[in-house]
Amino acid sequence: MASFTFTPESAERVKIKVLRKYRDLAKENLQFVPGQEEQLVEQLMELLKRDRAYVEFTIKKGLADPEGNRL
Numbered sequence: 001m002a003s004f005t006f007t008p009e010s011a012e013r014v015k016i017k018v019l020r021k022y023r024d025l026a027k028e029n030l031q032f033v034p035g036q037e038e039q040l041v042e043q044l045m046e047l048l049k050r051d052r053a054y055v056e057f058t059i060k061k062g063l064a065d066p067e068g069n070r071l
Contacts (some may be wrong), residue, residue, distance in 0.1 A: 002041050011032035013067075031043070
């Protein structure tokens with residue numbers, strides 16, 4: 001179970017931040033949909049070859065300051 005939740009606005013902002021940080025990901029690879037956070041975590045774990053803790057930390061960091069540019 002993912003330890004964060006998205007709103008439509010925060011989902012779009014985090015998507016932009018993740019795509020900036022990981023330029024090799026294509027937009028169609030990322031489906032940020034509120035209510036399906038667990039699927040996003042699993043998808044990013046596979047695409048980034050990282051563990052759950054890293055992926056959730058990265059997303060939470062993006063959610064902490066939605067107006068900032070840093071991830």
